Amino acid sequence: MVVLISIILLAPLTAFAVYALLGLANKGNPRQDVLSTFAMLAAFICSILLFWQIDPKPVPLTIDWISLGSITFSMGFYLDSVTVIMLIVVTLVSSLVHIFSMGYMHGDPRYPRFFAFLSLFSFSMLFLVVSDNLLGIYIGWELVGLCSYLLIGFWFEKDSAANACKKAFLTTRVGDVGMFVGMMMLFTKFKTLSLYDGANAGIFTLVEGLSGTGDMLWLSVAGILIFCGAVGKSAQVPLHTWLPDAMEGPTPVSALIHAATMVAAGVYLTARMFPILTTSSSLVIAYVGGITAIVAATIAIVRFDIKRVLAYSTVSQLGFMMLAIGAGSYVAGLFHLTTHAFFKALLFLGSGSVIHAFHAMHTHHDEEHTDDANHEHDDHSLVHEHGSEIPPDQDMRNMGGLRRKMPFTFITMLIATLSISGVPFIFSGFWSKDKILGGVLERAMEWNSIHHYILFVIALIAAGITAFYMFRLIFMTFFGEPKNQEMHEMAHESPWVMTVPLLVLAFLSFPVVNHLWFNKDFVKPPMQHHIHAPEHAQVLPDSKTHNTEFSLAFLGVSEANAAEGEENGHDSAHGADGHHGHSPAHTIAMILSIIVAGFGILLSWLFYHKRRLSAEAVSTTFRPVYNLFWNKYYFDEFYDGVLVALTVWKSRLYAQFDGSVVDGIVNGVGTVTRDVFAAFTGFFDNSVVDGIVNRIAEVTWTIGGRIRRIQTGAIQTYLFVVIGGIVLIILIFRVL
Amino acid sequence: MEITLKTLIFYGFALMTIGSAFAVVTVRNIVHAAFALMVTLFGVAGLYVFLQADFLAATQVIVYVGGILVLILFGVMMTSGRLQMRIHIERGQLILGGGITLALLMLLLTVIANTPKWKNLSDDGTVFVPTTSRIGKLILNEAFLLPFEIASVLLLVALIGAALISRKEIRD
């Protein structure tokens, strides 16, 4: 086990270290791609092997990292079922992205560097996943942030990329600081940052032992602060603005980091912190997730940049996951994380394939631009009047009718779209999204909580919108007539290194992954000791509605329900009475979600395929709303115009203060000392001190001048003195 | 002490010496001074005779009068060009010098007068023995051979040095 986990972590790290060392010696590594990819595949295989070895009762493997008197910070791994599933997801997606990149990034001047960064990212992400303590998680957390920074800014010659990477790092850092403060609170309270029991009791045990049945404010605050980290990393409102900008990075990076793994780390963290969440912090998380889901979805409707649509879709889906965890549906949240990782990675890689097709056209167009400016666009005729920032090869308005040109890409992307839209039963996305909706509704019914009803409605609407804009993407890209004939002609199917990963991911978008989760004993949600149902909660009568259960056991659904029931069983100790099995909530949710998804797809079909409805007309009619969506709710304007400007202004102020006031005081004191104080002292000095000195000097000078005459140079004078002296001496001795 | 011829001659020599020496230091003309010095040197030679130092007296006359004094006269000639060399004496310097000299003289005289050991030492009744042979033996045979050699070397050095210094193109 230790060996396996060591290989999983060290393989990608070694791949990066080789690159770094060779780079320092000013020698590139020509086969970095192979090295990194094999390291990743090795990690993937080890993860699979680890899957069979998971201990039902995991114990963290820790070592002492820092010992300070009575306090010890340890570092270690905690391997439970969720960890292993995450390991498999990360290593698998990462391996596929590595393979895909070998085609996509081919010919880039910094090709080896790209793979080195991917390796470093994979290491950091895996480290984050397996860490058993907050400090370790934080370390991995920041390291993935660094890699994200490096990879978003991979084509740093583009100013937009340079801006985007900085924005990403800073925005997430704001959240991270919140997380750090949360860690400080927990540390101050518990004197440890370990989550699980090792040599000493971990935070979770200690939280369990906290007295006080009420909603502990400080614990809620700590939970929310830690969640702040997740808000930053998982691009939740209000710190979501960096993620769409992060699309400046190469598309495989978007697929791996900004869709499948890193952004999901926030969800993973929140899930990890599940036991310390209190009723109110859970609610905050749920609301943030819900709002994010709907806000991002609405923005996605009006985007034309294929990658931005996917980015907002990612934000929206991450909101769903947060909502699930906030609503207590631990398994649902993580389940959606997994399914989303696969289908969203697929969507991104698919879009990458499309971009690559057009990109090939570009490189054909002007060969001299092949170096690092491969995504740069200098073809101004293609720039739309609206979104001048959209590169033409990513603009959906330039696409259309690609399904015949790129059949593999089309099919795989269609599968992923069906999955994310929640088309029932044969796509994994349906199950995971349905579980979230069901979980929220269940909590709402169970607690009779207006908050959760609202959240359920929000989520439902967001799900519908998701179906709408995803199909909009498909219709605009692959159906219809080519909008840009020149580009269309150049488009071609991608090489096999790119299509194979797409096919693998497409396979994973079917409910095969469900079996990972809905093994009855495999994943168990941890206990939440500080979640309490509100007073007005209605304890529903035992309502095992077996009759409504779909017998789709082959898809793993019955296990799903059983697992969720297990979770409820834990909750029941504190909240509502146990209602094992299936509540009507899930059935209601399922039916509603099918309806909204169908409605969304239908609308999309009418708008963008059949053209029965005009998108332009609608947007004109609802101009203010459209503007709001188009301008992304003015978050960026607010941040750039207010927060950033304020900070910069403040820093200038401080610097001016420093330069003029503080230093001014110092120099002023200096000047005053010199001019006023020193004028007096100077007077004193000149007249008295210096006067004395000068007087002494003068007297000496005068005496010297006089005595100097003795030195006449005339020997006779000397003789006078000598003889006079002799006489005098003898006289003195004779007389006295 | 009755006045004999001998004493008269002695006082004569003494007066001659002191008087001429006084003239040496007082006369304005340097050539006159040189001649006065010659008289002094003769006087001293006479005193040597009274002290039964016949060889020394002869040496004094030969070396001083025949050598040094001629040398001095040469010096006077070469430095002044014309033999008109008025010695200029400043008044203040004269007074100061005179004072100091007087004080010195008084001091010496006091010492001479007050030293009891030196009182009443008379040379009466001693038989004169010529000193030349003894001096020759002493210098060339006995105790003073080394100083004699050193003195001869010194003379040589002085001669060469004098010749060197007085050369015209000394700096070349």
Next chain:
Amino acid sequence: MLLSLMIFVPLLGMVVVLLLPRESEELIKRVTLLFTFIPLILAVYLFITYDRSTAASQYIANITWIEKFNINYHVGIDGLSVTLMLLTALLGPICVIASWRNIEKGIKAYMALFLMLETGMLGFFAAMDLFLFYVFFELTLLPMYFLIGVWGGPRREYAAIKFFLYTLFGSVLMLVAMIAVYLASGDPGARTFDIPTLIALASTEGHALNSLNFQIWVFLGFFIGFAVKVPIFPFHTWLPDAHVEAPTAISVILAGVLLKMGTYGLVRINMAMFPLGLDRFTNGSDFWGYSLALLGFINIVYGSFCALAQTDFKKLVAYSSIGHMGFVILGLAARNDTGVSGAILQMFNHGVISAMLFLLVGVLYDRAHHREINRFGGIGSKMPIYTGITTLAFMASLGLPGLSGFVGEALSLLGAFAKYKTLTILSTIGIVVGAAYFLWTLQRVFLGKLNPDYEDIPEINKREILTLVPLGILTILLGVFPHIIIDMFSVSVTELTNSLTEAIGTFQANL
């Protein structure tokens, strides 16, 4: 003996350098390198053989120096000293190598002064006698003045005099406090400058040193002396000027070691010797009880914001130093194991990281002959290795976990949070702003389109890499295994915090 050897080898080197002919510059540099290398070897030896299980001083040498005033040549090291001496000894050769080509005039005098400076610094960290401590403290001042004033930039005289006057102002107050302590330490004849003795006396009940009032004033005297050196707001304005004008290697020493002298003094004298005075400023009960932490907070936030506004690369790094030293102050103000350990670790790490940063600035300055951030752009594509190392240094400095800067900062904050909740939370603003100015600089200098002026800017050369690599390795190593350093001083720190608590407790019990 070993310790004294280490302290005085550079001084011997200075004599040797002075005896060498002025023209043989290569020889002078090699000799200097040799004489800075010997302390490094000795420091590593000390580091290895140092007994980590005890807080007692080790490698003690105690010889009577001035008998009349009971002044001894008393040197010894504990965990804190050995850590900082290692840092000093490490930066010595690196600075010599960094000065290899950049010093154009008077290399002999430069190297001689540098060696003298090194003796001063090493001696300061080892001194166990207050008088000796002061002597070494002042010994660093003089060479520094000349090194800035002679080999500095265009405004070097101004900067050097400012530095000199500031430090002198502080050290005069320190001298007064020192004499006060000496006079209070006993009856005439029994007075002492011996630091361990004074520490013991200051905690002895009923002793003149164990008076709250006395300790407060003496604490302030020493504090201002060290605050200038750290520098703590509002005594910091010499730092940007001195850094901007000083040659690269001297900036490295200034940021790497000289600032640590201030914080080292705070720990060694203010914390250990005046527990009651410390308590007055860190008890958290009223304004004065928050004052030390407040200063730390101001340093962090103020330094960071000022750095954000700078357009001079070196000035930016200088202000970032002010910000980072704020974490040290905050950690010390927490006066618990975590905070103090974090502070000391931060001292060491900041020494390493800021040294890297200044070296990197120097590399760029040597090529472009200016440091205006906005006039660069896109040189990342021309100098990939340099960009990589700079990114490493920036990330370490902005506290990226996995690199050394994080551990010290995190521990300082964790420790401080236990005592000062609000201030610590506010201080985390500094973390964000720190990331902001470094990333912004990274963007303006390295990212974006290449500025055509720097079309053929040469890549960092081997010599410069040689100076940076040891520091870079240390940054990563200590980020991953911080206990290498922490183990050195954790026992000493525990001892210190325990005795602090005890002394304060006893005093309050007697009130």
Next chain:
Amino acid sequence: MTLQHYLVISAILFSLGIFAVLTRRNAISILMGIELILNSCNLNFVAFSRFVTPPENIDGQIIAIFGIVLAAAEAAVFLAIILAIYREFGSIRPDEVDTLKG
């Protein structure tokens, strides 16, 4: 004629020599003064030799002979120097030869 007679004469000669050395403004006059002084010394040696030591001991006379030798050497060097000075300064007035004047 006692010893004191000679000593008095010698003392007077010495004083006059000193006087000449001190007051004369001519180097050659000074030389003459020095000769006077040397003579007074020689006279003293001989006188002491005659009166104080046993009569057969004439060491004093020999010293006097050396004194004369010395005087001769001195006179030679002195005059050489005087000539050199004269060439250099055009004067042999000692008060005009004051290069060492402070």
